Amino acid sequence: GAVVSQHPSRVICKSGTSVKIECRSLDFQATTMFWYRQFPKQSLMLMATSNEGSKATYEQGVEKDKFLINHASLTLSTLTVTSAHPEDSSFYICSARELAGGYEQYFGPGTRLTVT
């Protein structure tokens, strides 16, 4: 149980374009999903907390107009990186917390974004 999928697993895009990443909880409902970014040899950095049916809460320093988050259902959240630049190249990972669970989060396999 507690499986989270993420799509695409890898994407290469040109500078200035937008990229959408999907995160799905496959076998449970998740009122809350989280989006992280991880640069090489660094820890996961929380970008935003996504709650179903409401606006996402962004961490300090994360531009909400650049990283658009939508959490339309209890099993799907999307992250759109708008007007991507090479410095946005990173490993983006989503996680989900079960509706009736504790604080543990289950992670998707991640999306490796490369902006050229």
Added chain:
Amino acid sequence: RKEVEQDPGPFNVPEGATVAFNCTYSNSASQSFFWYRQDCRKEPKLLMSVYSSGNEDGRFTAQLNRASQYISLLIRDSKLSDSATYLCVVNKPDKLIFGTGTRLQVFP
């Protein structure tokens, strides 16, 4: 000071060895604690939750000392497949804060 601090390692140990990782956290209000494992270029996976009374899962034992704000993970009889980065994770209060991880390399 980082909210969750870990020795980055690497810890290089032979198969069969016992190895211990430590972690300290700064938020005394934290209530939930976890160890996650992350393989290179992969997502973190929950290894185990950490309970006040200490808990064990096979070869893995986790301990929590609330007074010292200290968490530990002990791995007995190390396997080659245990090679990974181990992340100490603490809640604050509605999100998780990750340590930078301790890298373990088990050699034959």
